[in-house]
Amino acid sequence: MHVAVSKAPDSRKWREFYRAAILEPDSTKLPERIAEAEKALVQRARELFQKTGDNIEEEQALDDAMYVLHGLRSTCKRNLNMSERNPEGFGSYENGNLVNCWLLPTPN
DSSP states (O other): OOOOOOOSHHHHHHHHHHHHHHTOOOTTTHHHHHHHHHHHHHHHHHHHHHSOSOOHHHHHHHHHHHHHHHHHHHHHHHHHHHHTTSTTOSEEEETTEEEEEOSSOOOO
16 A cells, blocks of 8 residues: 655645755855755654654655755765865855855856
């Protein structure tokens, strides 16, 4: 038997934040979008933890989404570390927080 993934408003909210993060074209907004998506995913995971019933498909989707966001954030940080050796840079920090991330070098 196939159980459809919940499309309840609570389920759609985290998906919207996740989609906004992975599709964000503006590198200056990417760290903020990632943080917003991570917060929405954690909030939904907590809701599902307290909810009765079979939520395994959505829980797996949350795990998968968090994995992707972690990879995206790691890529930003790695590129930022590379920028320390490259004057053109790939991103920037402000007050210890990643505030700008370029996944690719900016064109000249």
